[in-house]
Amino acid sequence: MAYSDKVVDHFNNPRNMGSFKKDEDGVGTGMVGAPECGDVMKLQIKVQNDTIVDAKFKTFGCGSAIASSSLATEWLKGKTIEEAQKIKNTDIVQELNLPPVKIHCSVLAEDAIKAALADYQKKADVK
Amino acid sequence: MKLPIFLDNHSTTPMDTRVLEAMLPYFVEKFGNAASRNHAFGWAAEEAVENARKQIAKLIKADAKEIVFTSGATESDNLAIKGVLEMYKEKGNHIITSSTEHRAVLDTAKSLEAKGLATVTYLPVDKYGMVTPEDIRNAITDKTVLISIMLANNEIGTINPVKEIGKIAKEKGILFHCDATQGVGKIPVDVQDMGIDLMSFTSHKIYGPKGVGALYVRKKNPRVRITAQLDGGGHERGMRSGTLPVPLIVGFGKACELCEQEMAADAARLTTMRDRLQAAIMAALEESYLNGHPTNRLPGNLNISFAYVEGESLLMGMKDIALSSGSACTSATLEPSYVLRALGVGTDLAHSSIRFGLGRFNTDEEIDYTIKKVIEVVTKLREMSPLYEMAKEGVDLKSVQWAAH
Numbered sequence: 447m448a449y450s451d452k453v454v455d456h457f458n459n460p461r462n463m464g465s466f467k468k469d470e471d472g473v474g475t476g477m478v479g480a481p482e483c484g485d486v487m488k489l490q491i492k493v494q495n496d497t498i499v500d501a502k503f504k505t506f507g508c509g510s511a512i513a514s515s516s517l518a519t520e521w522l523k524g525k526t527i528e529e530a531q532k533i534k535n536t537d538i539v540q541e542l543n544l545p546p547v548k549i550h551c552s553v554l555a556e557d558a559i560k561a562a563l564a565d566y567q568k569k570a571d572v573k
Numbered sequence: 574m575k576l577p578i579f580l581d582n583h584s585t586t587p588m589d590t591r592v593l594e595a596m597l598p599y600f601v602e603k604f605g606n607a608a609s610r611n612h613a614f615g616w617a618a619e620e621a622v623e624n625a626r627k628q629i630a631k632l633i634k635a636d637a638k639e640i641v642f643t644s645g646a647t648e649s650d651n652l653a654i655k656g657v658l659e660m661y662k663e664k665g666n667h668i669i670t671s672s673t674e675h676r677a678v679l680d681t682a683k684s685l686e687a688k689g690l691a692t693v694t695y696l697p698v699d700k701y702g703m704v705t706p707e708d709i710r711n712a713i714t715d716k717t718v719l720i721s722i723m724l725a726n727n728e729i730g731t732i733n734p735v736k737e738i739g740k741i742a743k744e745k746g747i748l749f750h751c752d753a754t755q756g757v758g759k760i761p762v763d764v765q766d767m768g769i770d771l772m773s774f775t776s777h778k779i780y781g782p783k784g785v786g787a788l789y790v791r792k793k794n795p796r797v798r799i800t801a802q803l804d805g806g807g808h809e810r811g812m813r814s815g816t817l818p819v820p821l822i823v824g825f826g827k828a829c830e831l832c833e834q835e836m837a838a839d840a841a842r843l844t845t846m847r848d849r850l851q852a853a854i855m856a857a858l859e860e861s862y863l864n865g866h867p868t869n870r871l872p873g874n875l876n877i878s879f880a881y882v883e884g885e886s887l888l889m890g891m892k893d894i895a896l897s898s899g900s901a902c903t904s905a906t907l908e909p910s911y912v913l914r915a916l917g918v919g920t921d922l923a924h925s926s927i928r929f930g931l932g933r934f935n936t937d938e939e940i941d942y943t944i945k946k947v948i949e950v951v952t953k954l955r956e957m958s959p960l961y962e963m964a965k966e967g968v969d970l971k972s973v974q975w976a977a978h
Binding site for chain 1: 881882883885886889890900901902909919920921924956957958959960961962970975976
């Protein structure tokens with residue numbers, strides 16, 4: 447299968463690859479997928495004053511899964527929590543030119559964003 | 574060294590230029606129909622076909638008259654299995670095969686099952702991918718007409734105890750079909766010694782042209798009969814109608830002749846290169862697991878699972894090396910390799926598998942490059958893998974509640 451140039455670029459030069467400490471203040475972590483299904487995404491956000499100031503990912507999966515999560519971190523940076531909620535998997539599909547068999551990668555990325563936001567919210571509510 | 578490197582020799586092989594040279598006169602100059610009995614054009618074609626038949630038969634220790642030309646191994650498998658079931662339907666309708674056969678065998682068996690024309694036993698394999706001969710003996714019923722077991726597996730290269738299976742088949746008076754697509758030309762094959770009654774193989778896996786294959790059909794002890802699956806001019810002693818593709822057959826013959834002469838040297842060289850590739854990769858990368866039999870496998874085969882990284886991303890990272898993976902993302906069915914699953918390899922490790930297929934034209938330099946590249950890419954992708962990170966932190970991945978999707 448031929449990949450789009452954007453997928454190849456994110457795969458070769460992943461943006462924001464890495465991890466924050468999970469218990470760090472203002473960090474929300476989302477981990478979605480399963481090893482048996484062939485993809486697991488970990489997406490983390492760092493929030494200050496309701497704005498995502500930094501984001502990081504680690505992904506086990508195909509090139510499209512890696513590219514989807516890399517792109518997601520790029521998009522998250524600088525967004526408010528409310529704006530981040532609005533990122534849709536279809537935006538990722540469009541941006542990366544994902545073929546139909548790879549749409550699930552974008553769905554997973556959206557799920558990861560939602561999970562990271564929820565985790566941040568949960569930690570913030572406890573305080 | 575030229576990039577990309579071809580290390581996918583189980584899928585197909587580049588044609589040997591000596592094969593191409595042998596074929597060339599049969600396209601334009603000697604274009605006759607081998608079935609034309611009344612003129613020089615036909616005679617020249619027939620002579621070429623009969624010469625190729627001898628070259629092919631010699632490689633597998635058969636008689637030239639026992640070779641039936643087909644379009645390839647898929648057709649040979651279909652013809653053998655459907656042809657035997659139809660011919661011997663008065664005797665029974667039970668087939669014994671194994672769960673790691675090629676799809677050409679499995680889907681043929683399933684199609685007969687679906688039409689109510691056969692009942693099929695799919696035997697499990699051991700952790701190395703080998704069929705246990707005693708399992709075959711135990712599966713035989715008074716309705717069994719065919720045992721179909723492959724010589725060597727296309728993914729993991731494991732070689733089956735074919736001779737023992739042949740013995741059991743003979744003892745019980747049941748026909749034995751062997752899909753030897755990956756084995757012929759790579760390891761010694763002797764249809765007499767192995768007790769094989771029907772055998773499928775093809776030209777393009779042994780440096781010959783695509784589009785031609787053969788079915789060996791035993792002529793005596795016992796004389797095997799099959800019902801033709803194509804109606805037509807009654808070529809190939811009535812077993813496979815259709816004008817013979819003379820240039821392809823000439824190429825197939827030449828390819829077999831070269832294998833016969835060079836197999837021992839090729840196998841020794843490939844085994845050395847393969848073992849070096851395996852040792853270097855596995856020494857450098859922790860948690861890399863060999864799939865298949867450690868020693869009893871095809872000389873050019875190496876199948877490794879790299880824990881915590883996904884196969885398709887590995888292939889993408891090594892795009893200047895042509896390889897194949899058991900990952901779901903690389904298959905049409907979106908399921909990870911059924912062969913690896915049958916060995917008991919976990920789904921996670923099946924997704925992480927890479928098949929290296931070495932062939933006649935690979936060089937030491939290419940292997941050096943591959944070793945370097947594999948280590949580099951696996952290391953890079955592990956850095957990117959949340960699973961590797963968790964494993965390093967001491968998390969037992971099996972204990973995590975994953976949300977399957």
